[in-house]
Amino acid sequence: MRPINCGIALLVFSIGLSSAALSETATPDRVENFRLLDHDHSAHELYYHRDAKAVVLLATMNGCPIARNLMPDLRDLREQFGDDVEFMLINSSLQDNYETISEEVEEFGIDFPVLVDDAQLIGEALELDRSGEVLVIDTSDWSVAYRGPVNNRLGYETQREEASEHYLADALTAVIAGEPLTESRRGAVGCIINFPERDQKEAHAQISYADTIAPILKERCVACHVPNGIGPWAMTSYEMIQGFSPMMREVLRTRRMPPWEVDTSLPEIHASRGLTVDERKTLVHWIEAGSPRGEGGDPLLEVKPVEPGWPLGEPDLVVEAPAFDVPATGIVEYQYPAIANPLDHDVWVRAVSIEPGATKVVHHVLVGTSEREIPVGERRLDAVFENYLMAYAPGAESYVYPEGTGVLVKAGGQIHLQMHYTTYGREATDVSKIALYFHDEEPTYNLRQQVVVGYDLEIPPGDARHEERAYFEFDQPAIIYSLFPHAHYRGVETRFDVHLPDGSVEPLLHIPRYDFNWQHSYTLAEPLKVPAGARLVHRSVYDNSGANVANPDPARAVPWGLQSYDEMLYGGFFFRWENGTAENPVHDETDFQIAQMYGALDDDFSGALTVDEMPRQLREPFKAGKLTPFDADKDDALSHAEYRAFVDYRSAQRAKQEAAEAATKNQAETGTE
Structure with missing residues (x-):
């Protein structure tokens, strides 16, 4: 586990190096790696699809009739080339956001991931101009093999019943065959996308290092990038920043730093460590302008090394x-x-x-x-x-x-x-x-910790999106303070939701890009009250495919295990009972542990353990009829109450046995009968 509290940030598509200062190292039309979140806040990385022959990116925006009308054509192409080609949409429009894009997806039945380019850095670099324009990226060298319209079926206020020219299909056929394209650039029709920062190069060169850049770095990055800190280099001067600027630009555009990715549409997290959209844009545009020093002092000269000692002061x-x-x-x-x-x-x-x-x-x-x-x-x-x-x-x-x-x-x-x-x-x-x-x-209150855990994992070989889930059900009102998701090398996405007794679901935390190397505890800015009967549900997605570069063995069916080559579904959380106090804990440890077990094994979320869901030590006794007396409702399953009756019976029997053994021992020692 490696939680962290600083850095630079994660999530981006990029192409080439667009500044004059960096242009000598750029490869024309070569698309650099990127990561963006889609409309559901799930992460997508370009180079993840290296096993495909090509990646198709279709520029879109809400309300554009041409982009909407292209969806049937794109579905037909996915059916034709789906085994060799990855299809995605990208929305870089200023007026759209995650919520409105999700509404558009729902209304028009869009069944492709729509990548949300909220900082416009990717659209700028890709030189997008209009929605409806499509890019074909050849994964053999990550070059843009084709840029233009999908076909000639659509025009402004006109459309043919069928296309007579199939530009995208022809481009994909050529790329898959490894043959050159006869025409790689065509003008596209669609709605113009406004990129206001694209023509502001001179203004970007005037961004103040002293007044703007250094304060962002001190606020967001220096806590780690400090002498004796966890960062690999220290942000102690302008010269250090200038020297590392190309690397900073890369990790900003791919959002590898800071290692903090939280779905911001959900409840606020205390001390959130990510960069804002404006901060990300400002830093990248300043670097692309050549990282100008400008006038003013250097605030980073004030950065001091981490001093030895306990961070919270002298311990007790x-x-x-x-x-x-x-x-x-x-x-x-x-x-x-x-x-x-x-x-x-x-x-x-x-x-x-x-x-x-x-x-x-x-x-x-x-x-x-x-x-x-x-x-x-x-x-x-x-x-x-x-x-x-x-x-x-x-x-x-x-x-x-x-x-x-x-x-x-x-x-x-x-x-x-x-x-x-x-x-x-x-x-x-x-x-x-x-x-x-x-x-x-x-x-006043006793703080408690519990884990939503799933022990019966079996992640199939090669499965790129395998999901597991478990829950913990509160038997009395509680207040949740913090959450800690944990998985190993195959974990790629994780969520916490609260399922309320009335059937409604409240999303609580979503980590679109889980990273085993950077694990965090997430403290809710406002502690959450939940009623009795509420379930805290933890879900994780695992990538057991060869495309996951961290995967130790894609050919293995992966079970639960403590070591990192196995996997875990593990969602720790700190909470307290709402009606409990230090003097009156209102806590039943047996029910507490039974609730954890039920949430771990109750695969269908029915609230009762069927034979196939039971722990192995209970399956045969239940089948043999030894536990059926505790199945009060005769539904061939054990509810919480029924299993508690069994536990209490077993405890009483054990106590009798221990008492008898103690009496026998005492008789032997004293010589009494």
């Missing part, structure tokens, strides 16, 4: 994990060290910081506590979740709990860690430290 308690030697290569199994809790009194924790000893090998750390000492030989896998405190990953070293909340840590017992190490070619020894900060007085 610091504990040190046992030293662990990480080899130079290979896979390291998860480690579960336990640290004796040195406290002789109960405390309420208000914040946590984790400092890894060897940052290059510490992938993530989970920390929690237990009231008892768990022996080395006993399974510690789940001990960290008995009283969970936080998760660390680079860039997310600290967590300050919501105001008025805390986590009770009782005296004695142990502090448990889950350590995930990754090798990097050199041996290293890690000694991580955990810092705890305490409330002076008992907080």
Whole structure:
């Protein structure tokens, strides 16, 4: 896991290098890689389609009759060339946005992704002029093989019943065959797209580094790009920015930085780390103008190195994990060290910081506590979740709990860690430290953590868009504070929604481009109240195809697993019970864990576990009739209440057995009968 709190940004199509300063390195008509979100906020990357023979981009805008009329032609071409060609639309118009484009898609039944070029940087670079114009990009060298109309069927206020010239079809046939086109450029008809910044090169050269550019960088990027920071280079002067400007332009236009992509149409996220559309445009246009220095001082000279020490100040308690030697290569199994809790009194924790000893090998750390000492030989896998405190990953070293909340840590017992190490070619020894900060007085509320999890994953080989889902159902009113989605190398998109008892759905968080290397905790700007019976639903999309360059093995059916070569559906969240307080917790741990299990296994979301959905240890006993007495409604499934009755019965039987064993032992020791 690698959450982060700074950078530059993600999402773009680009072609060539358009500034005079950069033009010497440009390849004419070569389309550089890009990523854009479509009308549903799903991410699309151009070079992802390297296995296709060609990519077709059709410029569109809402309300353009020619673009609308071209949809049947484009569908016919997709039917004809679909195995070899990827078809997409791109909307760069100023007057359209995600909401209005989605409405257009719905109204006219458009079944192609419509890429939203909200900053117009891609349309500018592609030199788009009118909706209805189509580009054919040859993936063998990413050149624009054809630019022009789809065919000659449509004109201004006129249209033929059938086309007599099929320009796009002819171009695709030639590209797929590897043959030259007889005519690669044609004038297109359509609605003119306004690109007001396209002719503002002189104005872009007047953008102030001192007053405009440096302040954006200080606000959005310097937190990481600082001496001793997580960034690979430090933004400490104009000269540094000038030297890295071409690279900045690339990551801005592809939106690799900052590594933060959130669907902004959904509830606001606290301390959002992305660039605004205007900031992105300003930075790119300034760089394309040659990164002029201009007049004024250099605000970046004020940037200071990250000082050693705890970011939240002096902790109330610091504990040190046992030293662990990480080899130079290979896979390291998860480690579960336990640290004796040195406290002789109960405390309420208000914040946590984790400092890894060897940052290059510490992938993530989970920390929690237990009231008892768990022996080395006993399974510690789940001990960290008995009283969970936080998760660390680079860039997310600290967590300050919501105001008025805390986590009770009782005296004695142990502090448990889950350590995930990754090798990097050199041996290293890690000694991580955990810092705890305490409330002076008992907080009002007990902060709780739970996970929406799916254990029964099986992602088919080669599947590029496999979706898994699970839920957690609240049995009483709750307030949700933050969300943490997690998957591995095949995870590409993730969502959280709230399904309300009345059947309505409230989208809560959507990450269009999930990246295993940059994982974040998302704190809601306004905590969300949910009623009893509401379900927090977590969904993730996995790309197990060869087009996913991070995929360890596209030929493998991928199961659930802790190691990164397997996968997870894991949606952590912090919340509190609305009616609970520190003095009156209103918390039933058994129901709490049953709810997690149900959400993990209830594939059809029916609220009851059928035989095929049950955990393996219950399937055969249920089939054999041993659990049917608990199936009160005789529907061949176990509801929450029915399974709770079984759990209570089993607990009572276990208690009787333990009491009998204790009595027998006592008799043997005392000689009584």
